[in-house]
Amino acid sequence: MTITAWVAALIFLVMFALISTEKLTNAVAAAAGAALCIICGIIKQESVYTSINWDVILLLLNMMIIVNITKTTGIFQFLAVKTAKVAKGSPIAILILLSILTAFISAFLDNVTTILIIAPVAITIAAELAVSPLPFLICLAISSNIGGTATLIGDPPNIMIATAGNLSFGSFITHVALLIIVILAVFCLLATALFRKQLAVSEEKKARIMKLNEKEFLKDPTLLRESLFILLLTIVGFFFNRLLGVDESTIAMCGAALMMLCYGKRGIGEIFKEVEWTTIIFFCGLFILVGALVDQGIIALCSQELISITNDNFESATVLILWVSGIFSAFLDNIPYTATMIPLIEGFGTGADASAIQPLWWALSLGACLGGNGTLIGASANVIVASLAQKAGWRLRFIEFTKYGLLITAINLLICTAYLVLKYFV
Numbered sequence: 001m002t003i004t005a006w007v008a009a010l011i012f013l014v015m016f017a018l019i020s021t022e023k024l025t026n027a028v029a030a031a032a033g034a035a036l037c038i039i040c041g042i043i044k045q046e047s048v049y050t051s052i053n054w055d056v057i058l059l060l061l062n063m064m065i066i067v068n069i070t071k072t073t074g075i076f077q078f079l080a081v082k083t084a085k086v087a088k089g090s091p092i093a094i095l096i097l098l099s100i101l102t103a104f105i106s107a108f109l110d111n112v113t114t115i116l117i118i119a120p121v122a123i124t125i126a127a128e129l130a131v132s133p134l135p136f137l138i139c140l141a142i143s144s145n146i147g148g149t150a151t152l153i154g155d156p157p158n159i160m161i162a163t164a165g166n167l168s169f170g171s172f173i174t175h176v177a178l179l180i181i182v183i184l185a186v187f188c189l190l191a192t193a194l195f196r197k198q199l200a201v202s203e204e205k206k207a208r209i210m211k212l213n214e215k216e217f218l219k220d221p222t223l224l225r226e227s228l229f230i231l232l233l234t235i236v237g238f239f240f241n242r243l244l245g246v247d248e249s250t251i252a253m254c255g256a257a258l259m260m261l262c263y264g265k266r267g268i269g270e271i272f273k274e275v276e277w278t279t280i281i282f283f284c285g286l287f288i289l290v291g292a293l294v295d296q297g298i299i300a301l302c303s304q305e306l307i308s309i310t311n312d313n314f315e316s317a318t319v320l321i322l323w324v325s326g327i328f329s330a331f332l333d334n335i336p337y338t339a340t341m342i343p344l345i346e347g348f349g350t351g352a353d354a355s356a357i358q359p360l361w362w363a364l365s366l367g368a369c370l371g372g373n374g375t376l377i378g379a380s381a382n383v384i385v386a387s388l389a390q391k392a393g394w395r396l397r398f399i400e401f402t403k404y405g406l407l408i409t410a411i412n413l414l415i416c417t418a419y420l421v422l423k424y425f426v
Contacts, residue, residue, distance in 0.1 A: 005296035008042045012289050016331060019377060020398045026376075026383065027278040030285025034292075043292040051291020052284055053335060056380065058249035060112055060280060062256035067116045068274040069259045070231055072266075073224040077217035080124035081209070089206030091129055091199035096188050098122055099139045103147030103184050107154045107177075109238055110248060111144040111381040117231075119385055123392045128212070129205055134396055135195040137385040138404055139187075142373045144381045146187060146412070149369035150180040157338040157368040164342045165361040175362055179419050183370075183412050190408060226262040230255055276387045286377065290333045299332070299340045315425045318359040319417055321345070325367025326413045330374025330406075338368050359424040366416045374409040376401040 001009075015033035018024045024032070037043045043051065070076075087093035098118060105114045118140055126133035148154035152162045152169045161167065218224060234255035241248050260268055293299050302324075309320070321341070328337050345360045372379030376386055376398045382405075389396040 001298065001301065002296070004042055005298055007040060008037065008292045008296045009298055011036050011042070012293060015289060016377075020402070022398060025278065026386070027281040027285065030282045030289065034285040034288035037288060037292040043288060043295050047291055047295055048288055051294070052287040053333075055247050055249040057280060057283060059110060059252050060283065060380070061275065062249070062252035063113050063116050064275045065256040065271060066231060066234065066252070066259050067120070068271050069263050070227040071120055072220070073227055074217040074219045075224060075228065076120040077124050078214045080121045080128065081212045081214035081217065083121060084125050084128065084209045085212075085214070089129070089209040091131055091201055092192055092196055094125055095136055095139055095191060095195065095199065098136065099143040099188060099191065100184065102140050103143040106144040106147035107150040109235060111148045111155065111379065112384055113238070114144050115140060115381045115384045119388045123388065128209055129201050131199055131201060132394060133392060134389060134394055134400070135198050137389050137396065138401055139191050139195070141379070141381045141385045142187065142405065142408055143184065145369060145372045145379050146180060146184050149366060150177045155369045157334050158365055160335070160338050160342065161361050161365050164346065165358070167361060176365065179416065183415055186411065186415065187408060190411070194404060223262065227259060230258045230262065276384070276391070279383055279387045282383060283380070286333060293332070294340070299337060302328075304344060314356060314359065315421065318363045318420050318424070321360055322363040322367045322416055322420065323413055325364055326371035326374070326409060329368045329371030330378040330409065334368040334372060338364065359420055363420060367413070370412045370416070371409060373405045373412070374402070375405055378405070
């Protein structure tokens with residue numbers, strides 16, 4: 001590697017260390033690292049803008065506006081109390097119920113959208129039960145990443161992999177969905193064991209929840225009807241975005257514009273204040289940092305080494321791609337990593353038939369998507385829940401999320417290893 005490449009790697013590692021030790025906030029560390037890369041000429045000026053995934057940024061911004069306006073109607077408090085009453089006021093039952101719901105929705109919608117809709121419900125439930133919302137938020141982030149792995153449209157890397165490997169929506173259902181159901185079931189058991197003590201509440205608090213009238217939380221019926229209609233319209237748009245020929249970010253922008261028109265003169269400035277601007281800045285900085293690594297060929301070099309050490313053995317390559325993808329995706333954005341790996345896998349499979357190379361595609365998909373649970377910066381959903389927690393007055397520390405995330409990721413990858421080896425090589 002060149003000296004510039006080593007400097008790029010050093011800046012990224014320092015940024016990661018500052019975030020993990022909480023010496024600086026996510027946004028400040030990422031912005032400072034990105035600025036250093038630009039000033040030092042590590043990333044080309046034209047690459048600064050192209051390295052930022054503006055679809056993700058615009059999707060985040062516009063969905064935050066939609067959710068913040070919808071929140072003013074009290075619908076999230078209504079859903080929180082309703083969910084709690086279905087679960088008989090048991091925090092663990094609520095945790096499992098919300099995790100399953102989140103995973104299911106994330107299989108068809110963007111993970112960020114799902115978290116922005118479900119997380120406020122979890123925070124409200126925690127407040128009513130007088131417990132920390134952090135176990136709920138950690139589980140929501142993890143379950144959204146698990147659920148997003150199940151389908152072709154659940155996570156951006158899957159769309160990229162499906163296009164390169166000529167894989168259909170049905171292929172993901174056949175080869176991945178059942179595995180994800182098993183992983184989700186194991187996660188629910190783990191979550192119960194990990195968080196049961198933290199979520200212990202008295203029967204008195206459970207009874208208090210059961211006495212609440214969820215309808216009392218609803219307000220502004222006109223705005224409620226309008227916001228729910230626009231939210232539903234936006235979600236339907238996400239399902240048919242390919243048919244419509246527009247990106248999800250464009251659909252979210254249209255939904256946000258309609259929502260702001262309906263909100264009218266109620267005080268739109270307050271809604272903009274509620275936007276998680278620190279999260280937006282963090283993602284811009286992180287995209288630039290990863291773009292610098294891509295520009296310097298660091299990710300490509302690592303990927304090539306990964307392929308070369310397997311000696312053209314498909315079984316070894318499958319297991320190695322799974323684990324290395326999982327590790328990389330815990331620290332790097334999985335979209336540029338996946339983009340780098342795709343041509344290498346295509347090259348690895350030169351001369352082989354489609355069925356021989358298929359396990360490599362599934363290994364890349366499972367590793368890139370599930371690996372995001374490894375650390376607090378591993379996936380967009382993780383960053384969002386940390387930001388929402390802080391907004392609610394709770395601090396989700398990097399170490400706290402990571403100690404659960406790494407354990408769950410390791411178990412998930414072990415399950416995936418057994419599945420891939422048994423299904424394709426035994």
